[in-house]
Amino acid sequence: MSDKFTPDGGVPEHVQASAGATIAELVDAGVPEHLHRWLVHTGVGPLVVKMGIVFSEMTPQRIVASMPVEGNTQVAGILHGGAHVVLAETLGSFAAALHAGAGRHAVGIEVGASHHRSVSSGLVTGTATAIQLGQSLTVHEVVMTDDEGRRLSTARITNMIRDNR
Structure with a gap:
């Protein structure tokens, strides 16, 4: 592993x-x-549960998870942009924590997202791929796609690795 x-x-x-x-x-x-x-x-975490995020792959280099659009929409009936960011930050942070290992933890210090396409039903799948896995910083790119594999948004998250107190 x-x-x-x-x-x-x-x-x-x-x-x-x-x-x-x-x-x-x-x-x-x-x-x-x-x-x-x-x-x-x-x-x-309660937000992961509330959003309905389910992991299908978990390593520091790559984490994949899905969440339903239903229940995570804005008033216009499309997936809320913040939901995209929640999924991205969840995946990047879990990957960074896995990389950090026992006795250390990850703290998100930057996240940004670009939204390319809306979605109003089905599942959104996020795939976080490591760009940098260092001793003190990790960077992951997270791509969210719809059921047909179309890119919905792209995010990047940077986490700082710290020792537990």
């Missing part, structure tokens, strides 16, 4: 029992089992 967390067969039974709702949240969000230990105490 290319992340900096050691897969060891998942989360121990006693952790699953004490954090069962969080484990269910991780499963529902598509988080691979070998990453459950890493996220068992924090989950994926």
Whole structure:
């Protein structure tokens, strides 16, 4: 595995029992089992759950996730531009955190997006690809596409890597 967390067969039974709702949240969000230990105490975050983001691939170099348009629209009935940015920042931040590894964390310091096309139904898929994975900074490009593979928006997120206190 290319992340900096050691897969060891998942989360121990006693952790699953004490954090069962969080484990269910991780499963529902598509988080691979070998990453459950890493996220068992924090989950994926309330906004990720609220937006309906589900991961299908998770490495520091590339993270892919989808979210429904329904429930994430603006008053005109199209996907809210902020929803694009939420998906982009979620993917870039998770990728940066995976790169940071145990004892370190990622903090977003810049995010920007360009919107190319609107969408009013279906799923939006975001693919974050690493541009730079350094010791103190990571940069990811995130491309959001519709069900037909058409590019909806392009974002770039920079994260600073810090040691835990």
